[in-house]
Amino acid sequence: xxxxxxxxxxxxxxxxxxxxxxxxxxxxxxxxxxxxxxxxxxxxxxxxxxxxxxxxxxxxxxxxxxxxxxx
Numbered sequence: 449x450x451x452x453x454x455x456x457x458x459x460x461x462x463x464x465x466x467x468x469x470x471x472x473x474x475x476x477x478x479x480x481x482x483x484x485x486x487x488x489x490x491x492x493x494x495x496x497x498x499x500x501x502x503x504x505x506x507x508x509x510x511x512x513x514x515x516x517x518x519x
Contacts, residue, residue, distance in 0.1 A: 454484050462494040 454475075461471040468489050475483040 449479065449482055454488075458484075458489055459494045459499065 457475065458471060461474060466474070468486070471489050472483075472486050475489075
């Protein structure tokens with residue numbers, strides 16, 4: 449599973465009223481080889497009321513795209 453899918457599962461669990469320990473236990477049981485870490489769940493933005501599963505804007509250098517013009 450990719451990051452976005454795990455975010456959606458974490459969001460679902462928080463909307464169902466589960467706490468971080470319950471979410472981690474459930475993810476470990478369902479996806480033992482690929483479950484996210486405890487800190488990812490603990491620092492989840494869903495606990496703060498944000499409901500977007502997309503990556504937010506970050507400061508810093510933008511990624512450069514290689515195009516025919518750049519080469």
